[in-house]
Amino acid sequence: MMRSLAIAALAALLSSPLVSAQKCGPGSNCPADSPCCSLYGQCGVGAYCLGGCDPVFSHSLDSCVPGPTCQSTDYKLKSLDDVMAIDKYLGDASSINWVATGKPVVYNDAILLTMAEDTVGTLLESSHYVWYGKICAKMTTSGGAGVVTAFIMMSGVRDEIDFEFVGVDLQHAQSNYYSQGVTNYHNELNLTVSNTNENVHEYCVDWKPDSLTWIIDDAPLRTVNRSDTWNATANRFDYPQTPSRVMLSLWPAGLPTNDKGTVDWAGGEISWSSPFMQNGYYYAMVEEVSVDCYDPPPGAQVKGKNSYIYTDAAGTNNTVQITDDEMILASFYATGENPKYDPNAKVSGKKSSDAPQPTQETVPGMSGGGNRGNDNVSSSAAAESPTGTAEGTAAATAAATAAATGNGGFSQGGNGNGGGKSGATGFKEARLGMGGSGLAVVVAVLGLLVI
Numbered sequence: 001m002m003r004s005l006a007i008a009a010l011a012a013l014l015s016s017p018l019v020s021a022q023k024c025g026p027g028s029n030c031p032a033d034s035p036c037c038s039l040y041g042q043c044g045v046g047a048y049c050l051g052g053c054d055p056v057f058s059h060s061l062d063s064c065v066p067g068p069t070c071q072s073t074d075y076k077l078k079s080l081d082d083v084m085a086i087d088k089y090l091g092d093a094s095s096i097n098w099v100a101t102g103k104p105v106v107y108n109d110a111i112l113l114t115m116a117e118d119t120v121g122t123l124l125e126s127s128h129y130v131w132y133g134k135i136c137a138k139m140t141t142s143g144g145a146g147v148v149t150a151f152i153m154m155s156g157v158r159d160e161i162d163f164e165f166v167g168v169d170l171q172h173a174q175s176n177y178y179s180q181g182v183t184n185y186h187n188e189l190n191l192t193v194s195n196t197n198e199n200v201h202e203y204c205v206d207w208k209p210d211s212l213t214w215i216i217d218d219a220p221l222r223t224v225n226r227s228d229t230w231n232a233t234a235n236r237f238d239y240p241q242t243p244s245r246v247m248l249s250l251w252p253a254g255l256p257t258n259d260k261g262t263v264d265w266a267g268g269e270i271s272w273s274s275p276f277m278q279n280g281y282y283y284a285m286v287e288e289v290s291v292d293c294y295d296p297p298p299g300a301q302v303k304g305k306n307s308y309i310y311t312d313a314a315g316t317n318n319t320v321q322i323t324d325d326e327m328i329l330a331s332f333y334a335t336g337e338n339p340k341y342d343p344n345a346k347v348s349g350k351k352s353s354d355a356p357q358p359t360q361e362t363v364p365g366m367s368g369g370g371n372r373g374n375d376n377v378s379s380s381a382a383a384e385s386p387t388g389t390a391e392g393t394a395a396a397t398a399a400a401t402a403a404a405t406g407n408g409g410f411s412q413g414g415n416g417n418g419g420g421k422s423g424a425t426g427f428k429e430a431r432l433g434m435g436g437s438g439l440a441v442v443v444a445v446l447g448l449l450v451i
Contacts, residue, residue: 021361024057034360035059044361046332055310065336066307066325067129068093070293077111090329093127113250116281117272121251129243132294136204138287141165143197146254146270149284152247157315159240163203168267170196175214179238191221209297241317243308250284332362
């Protein structure tokens with residue numbers, strides 16, 4: 001509902017002193033030296049070219065790394081063994097299924113998406129894409145004013161399918177969808193559900209080429225037919241139709257620095273002394289994610305089985321091709337156009353340290369910033385050295401505060417059943433090795449994407 005307001009908040013953050021990446025969007029593709037356009041409207045290399053890379057506004061359609069194809073799997077999220085920090089992942093989806101920003105925590109055979117004060121939460125995203133299928137998540141949500149939990153599907157060209165949960169309304173799930181990022185407030189519909197914070201529910205999206213159904217605890221509650229979404233002006237269906245990743249997040253829409261409309265939609269300003277917090281943070285619990293892949297749509301360009309690429313900047317389902325291309329980046333300065341580039345590679349007769357060091361952005365939303373100085377873990381928000389190791393520190397609070405202090409930003413055109421309690425008092429934590437405090441862009445981005 002508040003997508004455009006959140007995009008404006010993100011744009012403000014991207015224009016803050018902490019972020020210097022070149023912007024991309026309609027009429028402004030990325031340059032050759034920073035060819036990959038992130039979903040957040042920034043140009044870079046490395047992680048910019050992986051999941052979430054927008055081929056339409058990148059330097060070329062080849063700038064983005066091919067997206068790993070769908071795999072039908074039931075992911076039991078009992079540990080972090082299958083989760084990798086965004087600043088460590090170079091595209092090998094055969095070795096890892098989930099990429100994380102923030103601080104996911106293991107508790108009672110589930111993963112908690114956490115959000116402490118001075119952070120903007122946690123994002124968990126699949127390394128594989130889905131091009132139609134049934135995608136389900138068994139989870140609880142967080143509660144409290146200004147707190148938003150989300151389970152969404154998102155494609156590189158910003159097709160989107162949403163379940164969103166506002167912390168002041170624990171009796172409803174907001175269902176929504178977008179095509180190529182175009183905001184349409186008429187697409188939202190509230191679905192009734194029992195207490196989403198206390199009860200584990202199974203939320204499913206049954207996504208087919210001709211219909212889209214939102215399901216809660218095996219009950220279909222809403223269906224949208226593709227045939228009803230024709231946009232005569234754009235001459236296409238405003239229907240999600242391109243390969244998408246599974247994304248789960250917890251984020252603070254109620255930061256006082258955010259746009260008033262965003263804060264109001266989220267139920268008011270966030271409180272960091274809320275009874276919904278445990279061990280110093282808000283949390284949402286995800287027990288399981290299941291993916292049942294469907295066949296490609298009729299007439300699909302099937303040239304292989306390993307990855308999805310785009311053959312045209314129209315970004316519609318008829319421009320998607322399934323290929324045998326597989327690509328793992330050699331470093332965080334490599335791209336889809338130059339996947340083997342590694343500035344630390346030793347050149348005969350020279351020390352690797354003699355080579356000029358590149359300065360491009362390597363992790364979306366970041367500009368030389370990292371975790372808080374007292375966080376002794378690797379930060380997914382940190383700047384990458386040429387070896388891919390996170391370095392440096394940054395004022396995470398300043399980054400979060402900057403999230404809504406400016407104006408502008410790009411707009412993309414053409415763009416188990418209830419009963420289980422989620423109380424987590426006194427739980428012991430197993431954490432992924434990444435910082436959660438300098439994440440004011442990448443994680444806030446998920447919230448910005450889902451609204």
